[in-house]
Amino acid sequence: MHRPIILVACAALAACATTEKAPQDGISRARLGEKVFVDGPYVTPVALLEDSRCPEKVQCVWAGRVRIKAKIHLGSGVQEHELTLGTPIHVADGNIELVEVTPPRNNEAAITLRDYRFGFRFMGGDGPPPLSRVIRPQQRPSLSNPGRFPQ
Numbered sequence: 001m002h003r004p005i006i007l008v009a010c011a012a013l014a015a016c017a018t019t020e021k022a023p024q025d026g027i028s029r030a031r032l033g034e035k036v037f038v039d040g041p042y043v044t045p046v047a048l049l050e051d052s053r054c055p056e057k058v059q060c061v062w063a064g065r066v067r068i069k070a071k072i073h074l075g076s077g078v079q080e081h082e083l084t085l086g087t088p089i090h091v092a093d094g095n096i097e098l099v100e101v102t103p104p105r106n107n108e109a110a111i112t113l114r115d116y117r118f119g120f121r122f123m124g125g126d127g128p129p130p131l132s133r134v135i136r137p138q139q140r141p142s143l144s145n146p147g148r149f150p151q
Contacts, residue, residue, distance in 0.1 A: 027100055027119040035073070039122040041092060042073035048116060049082065055105040066101045068118060094124035 028043070030036035035044040049067040054060035066085040071078050074092050081089055088097035100119030103111060 027121055029100070029117050029119045031117055032113055036120065038096060038120045040094065040124055041096065041122060043096065043120050044071040044073070045069075045118045046071055046080075048113060051101070051105065051111070053101070053105045055107045058107065066098070068098065070098075070118075072096060088123070092124075094122055096120060096122045 026039070028036045028038045030043065030045055032045050032048065035042050045068050047069040049069055051066050052064035053066060054062070054064050068083050069080060070083050071080050072091055076092075079091065081091070083089065083096070083098040085098050085101055088095035097120065098118060099121045100117075102117045102119075103115060105111065
């Protein structure tokens with residue numbers, strides 16, 4: 001009598017279980033306030049700080065930039081960072097980058113905050129190498145032994 005109910009409950013729970021995966025193109029997209037899985041950490045864009053991109057069909061001297069404030073959810077906690085389009089930053093064991101902002105700017109209509117979508121990519125293990133020694137400006141390698149520093 002109880003077996004059919006248990007089987008139905010198990011099937012329903014299995015349907016709810018999902019595996020977090022980045023999209024086929026490796027870019028995870030989110031709107032402001034939306035938390036998205038980015039191949040390791042979760043990212044929540046929380047504020048648009050700047051959108052000075054050159055509008056479509058306009059020739060500009062400077063391409064402009066986009067800066068956002070985002071929460072990056074790591075296993076150790078949540079960190080807030082400023083991200084600039086095309087500039088990766090080091091977090092955890094890799095780099096996270098804002099790689100895409102849509103829609104493109106145009107001269108015809110302003111973009112509302114709810115229309116923005118931000119694309120992120122995480123490259124694990126590609127962070128800067130750890131520094132084994134801090135080099136002060138007055139320290140220079142010895143000319144007689146280029147790999148050694150005076151003490």
